[in-house]
Amino acid sequence: MSAAEPTAAELGRRLRAGEVSARQLTEAALARISARDGRLRAFLRTSPERALVAADAADRRLREDPGAAPPLCGVPMAVKDVLCTEGVETTAGSRILEGFVPPYTATAVARLEAAGAICLGKLNCDEFAMGSSTENSAYQTTANPWDLQRVPGGSSGGSAAAVAGGLVPITLGTDTGGSIRQPAALCGTVGFKPTYGRVSRYGLIAFASSLDQVGPLARSVEDAAMAYAAVAGHDPLDATSLPEPVPDPMGTLRGPVRGLRLGVPHEYLAQDLEPGVRAAFDAACVVLTDLGAELVEVHLPHTDLALAAYYVLAPAEASSNLARMDGLRFGPGAPGSRTLREAYQRTRHDGFGPEVRRRVMLGTYALSSGYYDAYYRRAQQVRTLVARDFTQAFATVDAIVSPTSPTVAFPLGARTRDPLAMYACDILTLPCNLAGIPGISVPAGFSEGLPVGLQVLAPAGEDARCLRVAASYEAATSWAATGPPLEEAAV
């Protein structure tokens, strides 16, 4: 295994010290993508001209007043293709949006760019973020940098693989049921899903509006915290974004975990966890105990219902969110259709992949007259119970720790024919989305040579505490500093 590439924080120090320019870093990153991404296939497209213009602007800022330049000024990054980028094609991994060039940039991306970060391009993902392996992309399959025959996780698989593969130090992903944390775990990177509403969803092509949240993937918790600090905060364009000011996560990042009570959910460990995953988690608990945290068992009794509720609510919202994909204003559409019905049917049948069609059907059914009470309303009630589980647990503990994923990265194709097995990937991550609380996955060792993630969950609004527990664990271990065997992967 090779040493990991430098972190964004380290690159920022070098940039401000004038040791390297943003243009050099950008050109080097574009070169790495050319060299390595043929095997990883993390990027759907790069936008070099746009990146170099931004890099030169960042260099001017760094030259004029290096002390005043934001920490990420000049640092390369890339974003999941569900985030709109003005003038750069944005497809959400779907054929139905092929050729769609948004006239606006998602707020999260715009804020990172305003902080001087250089966006190199768009990252592969499951179509409309629906999936746990990135195999549902209509365009390409992304490989796990640790084993090119395995999935990177999903749906933000491109975002995780690009960081783990050393292409860029920071990426943005989105997390609806674990889509940042699970690929971060499977690729051995940090992945942070903030409290619902902390980061604007404006410009994020919606999967399930009440669950979607934008967040960073990075090589270190510090990098993730810096990216989070840059993108978080109220946005007048998103009515669900929280109006309160965001507590600065950087000041408390190095705070101790000594004295914190950390809950270990009984129901999470009762899931079908791979032995290596369980062993890595047990070891992580020992580390946290050694750091002075008190680990106690907590109960989240509605965990088993959470998966079912999620797979009613998320498809229900998706069925409505995707209705605008009608081929009339954007996308390839269905030229030559003789009737409106035919145009709709051909656009949506040919434009959506099988998993998206399945979820649109599921969601449409769950909202239908006569079934609404049995499915959608019932699932909302379960959602309330799941959220209450967390509220009750957080009455006695400061944070909750668990494995992020029940398994390590599985082989490409292993679960594509079994949707339920794919859905089970999210069992440990999706309750967090139902409750709207923050969650992070941080590298916690290996099982059979593949990365395992430690998940830390905190109460809503306590994003800084979530980051602080993860940072303490990270500082006490060396997992994050370990990178995959890149040279071999790049051949």
Next chain:
Amino acid sequence: MTALPAVAPVGRAAEFEAVIGLEVHVQLLTRTKMFCGCAATYLGLPPNSNTCPVCLGLPGTLPVINQEAVALTLRTALALQCEIPKFSKFDRKNYFYPDLPKGYQISQYDLPLSQRGWLEFEVAGVERAAGITRVHLEEDAGKLLHEGELGSADHSLVDLNRAGVPLMEVVGEPDLRSPAEARAYVTALRQLLMYIGVTDGNMEEGSLRCDANISLRPAGSQALGVKVEVKNMNSFRSVQRALEFEIERQAGLLRAGEPVEQATRGWSEPEGRTVPQRSKEEAEDYRYFPEPDLPPLVIAREQVEAIRSALPELPRARRLRLQQDHGVSAAEAHLLTARAPEADYFEAVVAAGAPPKLAATWQLNELAGLCQRHHRPLEASGLAPERLAALLSLVEAGTINGGTAKELLAEGIETGADPARLAGERQLSQVSDAAALTAIVEEVLQAQPRAGRDFQAGNDRALGALVGAVMARTRGRANARLVDRLLRERLPRDPGP
């Protein structure tokens, strides 16, 4: 099949009672659209120029609630005596149509902004009230332009300038029993909405659109019949005509022993009939669910009270007050309160010192006629209420006569001049000097002796000619009443047998 009985008189089928409820969609007078910053006014703009990524429904865009639209809806709800809940929310109504960019309309389903109010209106001089089920807020759709007929057109054009314009829906209870009541209800509702300034009320341009639910039941029955929804009635008259047609159509079916099919029908103005649009089987399942992109609305009591206290006097209260305070007739009060600017004008004229009865007569007759001739609403007549009051005080004092005042008023509207001032400048004051007029009367009788004899012989019209001749010699300034008296004194008739 039973034979059709003789056709009953139109809409007066006494064996059936009509049960009618109206749904009125109202475009609100906000500055911007419901969920984005585009202008809410789009008339005359090139197609699809009044749009942005949000109202085009582009991927990734999100709605933001227009608080002005919420305030106007609450204003309406309070004017209709509705209850305002503490919480309200928006929901998605899902259906596919090219004029609906997102594939769903953001509307309100089970927690509307208001519920349970009523509207008072008058039918043939009788005061009535109908219940208001709810007043809620939603967004308008765009418009489709078909090449030729919808069925055979080879393509349609989509204009999204209107997409996302705030649309308030006033849902009425099925309390109406005749097309005339329905028409009176819509008339009163439009009047109220314009009074409180929430809409321009322009039915031809679609600012106010009316749908009706109508069913028939045997007279005396309490059970409801099968209802039919009638759409596309865009004038008061078409509301009444469409419902009259529909009553006759349904009555015909029922008399023939055939069922009325639950369906949606459209009113065709040129054909003068309702035509089928959608049957019950084709009815959409809208799959309503709470709009996850918008947080629930928390309606502060202070906001409700602030809106309530800012409500103007409503038409009915104002009408009654004008009768009581100013002694105008019921008919005059109706006309004066038809629109708020009319009533404002009247009260300003009275406040400036004009006698109310005189002010009402002049405003409703002379001024209204002049405004109509110049195609101007009263508030754009160019004649300040104070000027009308000044003119009327000259009439009241007998300084000028009515004919002179009318001419001056017409000139004032034409040129913008102050009529009372013109009267002074042109020395048009009325000649009420009896000695001077007596001399002129003598001159006239000398010139037209025959007319004098005719009058004395019993021909009343001859007196009119003589008065006219006196007026001519004074260039219209003579006090006509005085001239009349002088002539009668000069030309005594024999007392009858």
